[in-house]
Amino acid sequence: MIFTWVNTTDESISTKRFLNQQGISHRMYAELKGISGAILVNGKQRAEVPTNAKVQVNFPAETGDPEVTVDTTPIQVILENDNWLVVNKAAGVSSVPGPSDRQTTLVNKIKGHWQKAGSQDLVPHIITRLDRDTSGAVLVAHNRLANSLANQLQENHQIQKQYLAVVSGTGLSDHEVIDLPLAKSPTGYDQLVTSDGKKAVTEYWKLAEFNGNTVLKVQLHTGRTHQIRAHFRHLGHPLIGDELYHGPLDQGLTRQALHALTLQFMDPFTNQIQKITADLPADLTNYFERNHLSVSDLLIRFIDSQKE
Numbered sequence: 450m451i452f453t454w455v456n457t458t459d460e461s462i463s464t465k466r467f468l469n470q471q472g473i474s475h476r477m478y479a480e481l482k483g484i485s486g487a488i489l490v491n492g493k494q495r496a497e498v499p500t501n502a503k504v505q506v507n508f509p510a511e512t513g514d515p516e517v518t519v520d521t522t523p524i525q526v527i528l529e530n531d532n533w534l535v536v537n538k539a540a541g542v543s544s545v546p547g548p549s550d551r552q553t554t555l556v557n558k559i560k561g562h563w564q565k566a567g568s569q570d571l572v573p574h575i576i577t578r579l580d581r582d583t584s585g586a587v588l589v590a591h592n593r594l595a596n597s598l599a600n601q602l603q604e605n606h607q608i609q610k611q612y613l614a615v616v617s618g619t620g621l622s623d624h625e626v627i628d629l630p631l632a633k634s635p636t637g638y639d640q641l642v643t644s645d646g647k648k649a650v651t652e653y654w655k656l657a658e659f660n661g662n663t664v665l666k667v668q669l670h671t672g673r674t675h676q677i678r679a680h681f682r683h684l685g686h687p688l689i690g691d692e693l694y695h696g697p698l699d700q701g702l703t704r705q706a707l708h709a710l711t712l713q714f715m716d717p718f719t720n721q722i723q724k725i726t727a728d729l730p731a732d733l734t735n736y737f738e739r740n741h742l743s744v745s746d747l748l749i750r751f752i753d754s755q756k757e
Contacts, residue, residue: 450508450531450570450592456498464490467498468506472598472717481506508593513571517546519564520557527586527725532595532718534559534573537727538587540704544578559589576603577610577712580675585612585709586727598717603672609713612667613729613751614677615706615736616686617697619658621665624754627651627680631673639693640679649673651680654754656747659740662689662700666710666751677707702736710751 454471456462465478468488473481481487489505490498498504528535536555538544543554551557559573574590576599588608590596602608632646633639640646650670657664663686667677675694681687682694690702712725729744737744 450510450594451505452508452594453503453505456500456502456504459500461497461499464488464496464498464504467504472594472601473506474597477593477597481508484509506594510569511572511593512569513560517560518552518557519561520553521561521565522553522558524555524558524562526562527727528723530591532591533716533723534589534591535712535723535725535727536587536589537730538579538584538709539730540582540584540732543581544575544587555587563591574599576600577608577672577709579709580678580705580707582704583612583707583709584727584730584733585707586610586712586725587709588712588714588725595718599714602714602717606670607714609711610669610709611711611751612669612677613656613708613710613733613747614653614665614667614681615689616663616665616681617661617689618686619661619663621653621655621663621684621686623655625653626670627653627684629680629683631676631679633674639682640673640675642679642683647671647673649676649680651676656750656754657742659742662740664742664747666754678705700736701739702732704732706733706736708733 468478487507491502525537527537538555543550545556546554556573560571563571570592574596576588576590579587590599628650629642630646631640631649632643634641652668654666656666678688678691678694687694687696689696689700689706691705710727714723716723734744
């Protein structure tokens with residue numbers, strides 16, 4: 450893939466520094482510099498970028514790891530262009546290959562989707578990973594530069610993720626910020642609140658209470674493993690259907706009631722805000738209907754709480 454920029458400043462700048470400013474890391478620059486013709490300044494290989502000079506970078510195609518198999522099962526695409534893919538991930542699908550699944554993960558499915566479309570870049574860079582049994586919006590970078598820029602957005606907390614969750618119990622505050630460090634349990638796969646853990650910040654807004662449960666809008670300010678699940682278990686309000694964190698398993702859900710509903714970020718390629726909404730899956734929609742809750746009303750409350 451080819452990207453082009455122009456030095457619009459009033460002075461020359463080193464090619465390395467200029468490309469760093471465009472989001473190309475030092476490591477990526479070193480890799481590209483070793484490829485003949487990958488970096489051209491006004492059509493030539495140069496160490497400096499004069500004023501008004503055009504810089505062209507030709508990224509080699511990412512053909513993919515042959516060990517990552519192709520899964521042609523269709524995915525639910527919300528947004529797709531040359532740089533980004535946003536998928537509404539189904540519950541029960543792992544984000545990336547691992548010991549329990551190396552053939553049917555989201556990465557395998559996206560590779561199949563791109564291969565079918567004839568794309569030369571076949572390495573899905575998962576930016577906003579979700580647990581296997583959490584559904585919703587997942588942001589994927591389609592090329593090396595998008596991945597580098599997205600990682601910078603992540604580091605600067607400029608990707609906003611908000612979830613719809615159902616937790617057991619009532620009596621939670623209308624709005625609260627949970628700032629409790631998390632660390633992996635020494636005896637299991639779960640995460641525990643502990644003073645020597647990594648900083649973890651979760652914000653929530655109460656949307657509704659029903660039948661002894663609470664519907665929440667939850668926003669992550671950090672991205673720790675199982676962060677939402679662990680924080681609410683610690684508060685004594687585990688998610689409905691969350692077996693690992695001892696949530697109630699008798700309400701007709703076979704996975705945790707957690708859906709990444711919205712995703713928002715400033716697209717560094719267009720300088721426009723991308724606002725993504727991932728439709729609720731059937732299992733959660735049916736769950737709310739069985740409990741006489743209007744999904745449309747919940748979504749209105751979800752949106753209105755952002756205005757507070």
